[in-house]
Amino acid sequence: MGLGEDRESNSLLPLIFLVVLIPMVWFQLAQGAKRCHDLGNSGWWQLIPFYGLWMIFENGENRTNRYGANPKYVSTFTTAATVKPPSEY
Numbered sequence: 001m002g003l004g005e006d007r008e009s010n011s012l013l014p015l016i017f018l019v020v021l022i023p024m025v026w027f028q029l030a031q032g033a034k035r036c037h038d039l040g041n042s043g044w045w046q047l048i049p050f051y052g053l054w055m056i057f058e059n060g061e062n063r064t065n066r067y068g069a070n071p072k073y074v075s076t077f078t079t080a081a082t083v084k085p086p087s088e089y
Contacts (some may be wrong), residue, residue, distance in 0.1 A: 036066035 032052065033043030038060035045051055060070055 037043040038066075038071070040067070 022078065029043075029046070032046035032055070035055045036043045036045050039055065039058060046055070060072065062070060080087050
């Protein structure tokens, strides 16, 4: 085993790192944008330094905001009039 073989195997490490890193960063940005929307802010707000810490501990809006309904909202009861038939989903 010579030195050339070790360098060839080590040359794949940066490529493997990028193949793993790019989807991870994409996923993190997508989840951060969803969390920003829960708080009623644009997804770009996650780029503010230390805003991520605030997103972790802050509760989302209890009402519907411009990004949609609160995903944590649970109704205490459901009437027959509010239930949609499967064809309307």
